[in-house]
Amino acid sequence: MTESKKGKISDATELIRRGATLLKEACENCGGLQVKYKNRILCINCDDLSHISSVEVANINEVNTNLGELALIKIQKLYDALSKEEDLDKQTRIANLILLYMDILEKTKKTK
Numbered sequence: 001m002t003e004s005k006k007g008k009i010s011d012a013t014e015l016i017r018r019g020a021t022l023l024k025e026a027c028e029n030c031g032g033l034q035v036k037y038k039n040r041i042l043c044i045n046c047d048d049l050s051h052i053s054s055v056e057v058a059n060i061n062e063v064n065t066n067l068g069e070l071a072l073i074k075i076q077k078l079y080d081a082l083s084k085e086e087d088l089d090k091q092t093r094i095a096n097l098i099l100l101y102m103d104i105l106e107k108t109k110k111t112k
């Protein structure tokens with residue numbers, strides 16, 4: 001077995017681990033194994049599975065990190081606004097927003 005073939009099989013295994021299902025039907029082009037992942041049918045020979053799985057992981061982590069950072073920046077800004085705010089209605093709105101962002105921050109920490 002060549003290195004690239006080993007790689008392809010481990011990529012397919014990785015996709016299956018993420019919820020892809022192995023199809024009974026073989027690929028029309030090469031007769032290779034096919035997997036179904038997020039409503040897409042992929043051949044482990046014809047399609048670059050390593051690309052698909054790695055891109056998705058990077059995106060989820062990136063969005064998660066960015067969202068966490070954004071929530072933190074917003075909380076800091078809202079904290080400043082709240083400390084200067086005299087109007088009780090506005091304070092309530094700012095405080096609620098802070099709680100919302102803290103919730104987001106908490107959730108992004110958990111998914112890491």
Ligand SMILES: [Zn+2]
Nearest residue numbers: 027030043046
């Ligand atoms: Zn194929």
